[in-house]
Amino acid sequence: DVQLVESGGGSVQAGGSLRLSCLVSGFTFNRTFVGWFRSSPEKEREGVAAASKGGRFTYYADSVKDRFTISQDNGAKTLFLQMNSLTPEDTALYYCAADLEPQSPLSEQWYSYWGQGTQVTVS
DSSP: OOEEEEEOOEEEOTTOOEEEEEEEESSOGGGOEEEEEEEETTEEEEEEEEEOGGGSSEEEOTTTTTTEEEEEETTTTEEEEEEOSOOGGGOEEEEEEEESOOSSTTOGGGOOEEOOOEEEEEO
C-alpha cells in the first residue's frame, strides 16, 4: 500500500523557515511524481511544488518560487519541502501527494495518494 506521512509543521514568525518531511512507502521516487500542496479556509487546495520521477524536473507555484525547495532522499524514502522567507500568506495545511503520471504536476486532481497533512502557521 502507498502511504505518505507528513511532519515538520509548526508555528513560525514571518521571515522564518521550516522544513517539511514526508515519509513515503509503497513506491519508489524514480517511478513516481511527488508534490506538495496546501489548503486553508480562505483558499482551495493549491499545488506548491512538485518533482518528476527521480527528481529530474521540479515545478513551483509562482507564489513560492525562489523561497521553497522540493527535494528527496531516496535512501530515507523521504520527500522534503524547505520553506524560507515565510509570510502569513503561507499559513495552510500542507500535504504531500504522489502519482505515477499526473498530467499537470501542480494540479491536485491528478494525484491519487495523499498524506494527512501538517499545519504551518506564520504570524
